[in-house]
Amino acid sequence: MTHLPQIKIPATYMRGGTSKGVFFNLTDLPKEAQTPGEARDNILLRVIGSPDPYGKQTDGMGGATSSTSKTVILAKSTVIDHDVDYLFGQVAIDKAFVDWSGNCGNLTAAVGSFAINSGLVDSSRIPKNGVCIVRIWQANIKKTIIARVPITNGEVQETGDFELDGVTFPAAEVPVEFITPVDPSDAMFPTGNIVDELNVPGIGILKATMITAGIPTIFLDSQDIGYTGTELQEAINSDDAALTRFETIRAYGALKMGLIADISEAAARQHTPKVAFVSPAKAYTSSSGKEINQANIDLNVRALSMGKLHHAMMGTAAVAIGTAAAIPGTLVNLAATNGELLSEGKTSVTFGHPSGTLKVGAQASINQGQWTVDKAIMSRSARILMEGWVRIPGDSV
Template sequence: MAHKPQIKIPATYMRGGTSKGVFFRLQDLPEAAQQPGAARDAVLLRVIGSPDPYAKHTDGMGGATSSTSKTVIVSKSTQPGHDVDYLFGQVSIDKPFVDWSGNCGNLSSAVGPFAIANGLIDADKIPQNGICEVRIWQANIGKTIVNKVPISNGEVQETGDFELDGVTFPAAEIAVEFMDPSADGESMFPTGNLIDELDVPGVGKLKATLINAGIPTIFLNAEDIGYSGTELQEAINGDEAALERFETIRAYGAVKMGLINDVSEAAARQHTPKVAFVAPPKGYAASSGKVVEANEIDLLVRAMSMGKLHHAMMGTAAVAIGTAAAIPGTTVNLAAGGGDRTLVNFGHPSGTLQVGAECKQVNGQWTAVKAIMSRSARVLMEGHVRIPGDVL
């Protein structure tokens, strides 16, 4: 029996923040995959190595975690006032499914460097030395992101001394601004309340802040679900009953937020909403062994991603945390001690992260102007990925 040869696709493997993924220029994808649909999904699934019932991604570029099973497509922008369009695909590990419903805030920091290095930014915008500001249209959610990318000798500066908890080695700092991160035409609080009561079968009634800023997120109080807020991954990811409870909470929260009509639809929307739990500050040992003191942070946050506790913090969830912390009366704000704030430093499983947010009320409705954080990004490998020819 004859078999088709492998297809060779130009690609770059990059770390952005505490995530990594396979980056493509839209024009380099096979023609059938240059538009949304089954062909594109099939290509990206095979690149990552999904679905993998062994949950190892041995036959693909994925890392068998939600942080490392990611794909990015970048192209010259079709939007006025923007340099590039950025589309993010979260690839399921064990199911034949690519979720296009949200953004990856961590990989957002790698889009500008990728675009500069791959000829998608006009040469006259790139200084010989200094900062190149790349305006990015996040096509999944229709929002603007700005990368401020350091340039040395006309090229992206990747090495540096900026340290980011959750990433082993230092690198150059990239400032990332998420502009107007709340949902267009919708209340940032879909129910109109800063705190709602979620009635979840088998779990009970829970107080929750339901917010759509950065990414739709459900914020719970840690103590209400039996946690301290200092948990590391093994405390939750090895507990199947706990994972099932979190997924049930996520499904009922998604209905309450109007993202789905019925809890049965949650399985087809794995990337959003996120579920996170918060607690007042207390000391703990991070996953690296680093000791985080209570006086170093404003609150504790742990977040679920694709059905597992995240090893650090998703960038989009950090936007939601910073935004919710800036609004007096939310669960996040109260865990941080209440009051007005434009900056919050929170503890996560890998250490700490600081995020700023500017919010205001317009006609009685809260809206986020922007959220700001620092990340780093680095090319890990570039060249081509290969997939079997029978994928298309």
């Protein structure tokens, strides 16, 4: 039997925030993968090493976690006043499925760097020294993101002393702004309620704040589901029954948010919505052994991604946290303030996650009964880990 040889595709392996992914320039992909469809999905699955019934992605670039099973496709922007179009694909580990329904906020921090290095940003916009403002069109969710990329001697500055909990080594700081993460014409709260009663068969009725900001997210009160809010990954991810409960909650939340029409559709939409649980600020020891002081955080948040508790926090979920914290009465706001409104003029919260803490800012306002948010801001970092070509068998195309 004759087997096709491997093909090689120009690619860059990058860390962005607390995630890693394989980045492609659209024009470098095989022609049949330059448009959405089965060919593109098949190629990305093979690149990452999915589906893998062993759950290891040994035969691909994936790292067998939701944070490291990611792909990005960038192209010169087709949208006016933007530099680059950013398309994100979350690759399932054990299924032949690429989810295109949402964004990755962590990898957003690497988009600007890749765009500059790939010639997708006009050279006239890149200073000799200073900051290059990269205007990103997030094609999955049709939103604008601004990345402020440091430049030294005309090149992206990747090294620095900015520390990000969940990332071992310091790097250069990349502030990221999510502009109007909720369109004024869209409902930030799909059900119309700041807090809902979510009826989940086999579990009961749970209080939930369901918000679409950054990424559709279902926030729960940690006490309602039997947790303290200080749990680390092993407490959740080693408990199959708990993971099943969270997936059931996620599915019925997706139905109530109008993201799916039937509960059976939830399995094919793993990336969104996210499920998170919140508690008032409590001291704990992070996964790295770092002591988190109660006085240094406003609340604790734990979030699940692709069926597992995240080791830190997804960037898009952080946008949802910051936005919900700014709106009186949400479960996030109540956890952050113990029932009292945020202090006047405060536009950011610092929350504890399994790896440490993260500060996120958001400005929300209400107009004729409808909540809107102008932008959400956080700082991440990014670094090229490897660049060259990724190889896949020719029959993957």
